[in-house]
Amino acid sequence: MQTPENASEKKSPAKPQRILMVNEQRSFQVMMKAMLINLGISNITYSNTAEDARRRCQKGSFDIYLIDYDLGVGENGRQLLESLRDQSLIPPQSVVIMVSSDSSRAMVLSALEAEPDEYLMKPFSQEQFSFRLRRALARRHALAPVFTALADNNFQALITACAERADAVPRFANYCRCLQADTHLKLGEAQEARALMRQLLAGQENSWARLTLGKACNTLGLHEEAVSHLQATLKNTPLMVEAHLWLAESLLALGNDEQAQQELRRAVDISPQSVQLSRRLAEVCLQRHDYAQAKDVLMSLIDLSRNSIHRTPHYLGAYIQTLTLYALNSNDSYHIANLQKQVNSALSRIRDSLMMSEFNYPVFEQICQARVQIALGELLKGKKMLYRANQNWLDEPATMPPVLLGETILALYQLGEFEYAESLQGLLAEDEDRLLTTCIQATRDDKTVLERRQRYQQLNDLGIKAYQAGELEQALGHFREALRRAPANTGAALNKIQVLLQLMQKNRKSPEFGAECKDTLDVLDGIPLNPAQQERFRKLRQEFNQFS
Incomplete structure (x- = not known):
């Protein structure tokens, strides 16, 4: 006997009514219009630019988003898709299909990293488009609770939906289990993620599951085990850039910084359009x-x-x-x-x-x-x-x-x-x-900055100690040397002025101290110092003026 749940699985998803086509080429728009009408879809909205597409999405939603990667000057299709998702302008039940005429590895990986429901290379036939569209709609329909929880950032609901859908729809079980484990990681539940992926991998090898297991091990501090899983992932799927990223993180945790940098360099070479990878490489x-x-x-x-x-x-x-x-x-x-x-x-x-x-x-x-x-x-x-x-x-x-x-x-x-x-x-x-x-x-x-800073600090401290001990000329020498290391340092300049004022009081017939004091005051004059420095400067200037 067929259960209500199984019966619902066999229902066809509702036929889409509205489609947004983002493409700057008129010839492609005409071709796609003919294809879509043949498929029974006539409610088509056209956008030639990313900005126009965003305005239309702000006014209403669509069932299908057909986005060309290359949109000419300005944003490309990936950047548009990221922007629409960032602003929650794509409903969870809608399908996103990205198309491109560039078959280079960098372009394909960049498009896939944006995680559209489908990706098509131009030129494609109506049969190809129809098959991909039906497949994407069926997946969205079967996993509707998963995508709704994902769009809402409701992690607990997402874990529940993934577990339920993995049992109810076996063909999407691996996807749901891996997504469930990823969600456990986001919640700080790395042990649960590790156990879930080990259970899945006991039945069959799966690159995403192996990657997620590596991420869980890294989070738990099991870095050597993480490296083993991530290297196994890359052996089977060498272009999985996220595995390169997490392998680099595990290597960093083990102190293998140079190897980690090399791993990130490989990832960026594979996917040069990835902001996340390039940013992490820059940090390392x-x-x-x-x-x-x-x-x-x-x-x-x-x-x-x-x-x-x-x-x-x-x-x-x-x-x-x-x-x-x-x-x-x-x-x-x-x-x-x-x-x-x-x-x-x-x-x-x-x-x-x-x-x-x-x-x-x-x-x-x-x-x-x-x-x-x-x-x-x-x-x-x-x-x-x-x-x-x-x-x-x-x-x-x-x-x-x-x-x-x-x-x-x-x-x-x-x-x-x-x-x-x-x-x-x-x-x-x-x-x-x-x-x-x-x-x-x-x-x-930095070696250059650190050496300069340490020597400056040492000299400034020696100057302060000498001043406190009443050794004014020795203090002056230290502050002069400190300023030679850091000529624009306000604190050392104020310290030097304070010592010079003391020496002027003790040696009223020595004009060189007064001239040096005036020159140092003039250097600071006109610079908008912070409040504490400004008040100290004001008092020292006032004291100097009393000698004039």
């Missing part, structure tokens, strides 16, 4: 101080993300910092001299996309240009540009937008304002963008 390159590769990857990221939901000023900020660190460590004046040209080129590439977002691009650009001046050795010019860019937040730095705060911290380390950078770094949230925090950490740990 920065951690390993491989600035040569990091700058190239970050430049690619700027281009990849320019028209996507992944666009962020962090890529540009990290790129500029990487160029600077690369130049500082290369001991080649050409790289420093070429920095302005490279930064201006990068700014022009991303300016339009960031100007359209809710982001203070003009201030960001000022900070970037300040960092260039600092790198070129124009420390005072760069310092003035930096502080003026941040003048609205100097009194309350905690109110500074996180992106601008991060870029300012990078500039301060570059400038030699180590104490100020440290104080601001404490304002960054723990969950702040990982690329930004990685870039800051790489800058702090």
Whole structure:
């Protein structure tokens, strides 16, 4: 006897009524219209651009989304699909079919990583299209509770739906079990995910299940076991880029950083359109101080993300910092001299996309240009540009937008304002963008910056101790040397002024102390310092004026 559940499985999904076709070629639209009418679908909406498609989706939903990968200038089909999903503009019961005339591996993998229901290479026949459409609709119909829970980000409901559908629809059992395990991982239930995948793999080999088992083992700290499973996955499915990514994470956990970077490089070579892979490779390159590769990857990221939901000023900020660190460590004046040209080129590439977002691009650009001046050795010019860019937040730095705060911290380390950078770094949230925090950490740990910072700190501390002991001339010598290591450091400059004022009181007939004090005060004059520094500067200037 047929159960109600089995009977429902044999029902055909409702015939779709509405289709959105996103394609800029009129000839393709005409061909597809004929195909769709032959299939009984006549309610067709056409969009030539991603922007027009998004506007139409904001006004209403469709049963089928037929999206061409290549949409000309601007967003491509993958970026459009990511944007529509990000804004929850595609209903869970709807089908997405992506088409492309580019059969290159990079293009195919990029399209598949967007996870459309079907992917078709042009040219295709009506029979091919009809078969793929029916298959996609049947899958959406059979797994409707799964896709609804997935769209709602309801993880507990998703686990329940996956378990129920895996039993009810055997042909989708592996998909449901792997998705169920992935959901357990998102909930921090790695043991449950591991047990589920081991059970599935006991019956048959499955690359997705093996990958998910590797992810679960890595999460549980079983890194060597994770490496074993992920390497087995790649042996059977060498183009599974997510397996390369997780193998790299496991290798990093085992301390094999160089091998992990190589694994990520392989993944990016396989799928060069993946923002996630390139971003992770950039982070690992920065951690390993491989600035040569990091700058190239970050430049690619700027281009990849320019028209996507992944666009962020962090890529540009990290790129500029990487160029600077690369130049500082290369001991080649050409790289420093070429920095302005490279930064201006990068700014022009991303300016339009960031100007359209809710982001203070003009201030960001000022900070970037300040960092260039600092790198070129124009420390005072760069310092003035930096502080003026941040003048609205100097009194309350905690109110500074996180992106601008991060870029300012990078500039301060570059400038030699180590104490100020440290104080601001404490304002960054723990969950702040990982690329930004990685870039800051790489800058702090950079050999050139670290040596300069340690020597500066040592000299400044010696100066403070000597001053406290009343050894004023010795203190002055230390502060002079500290400023030679970090010429733009405000704290050391104020310390030096304070010592000079003491020496002026003791040696009223020695004009050299007064001249040096005036010169140092003049250097700080006109720079919008933070409140504490400004108050100290005001008092020291007032004390100096009393000698005039």
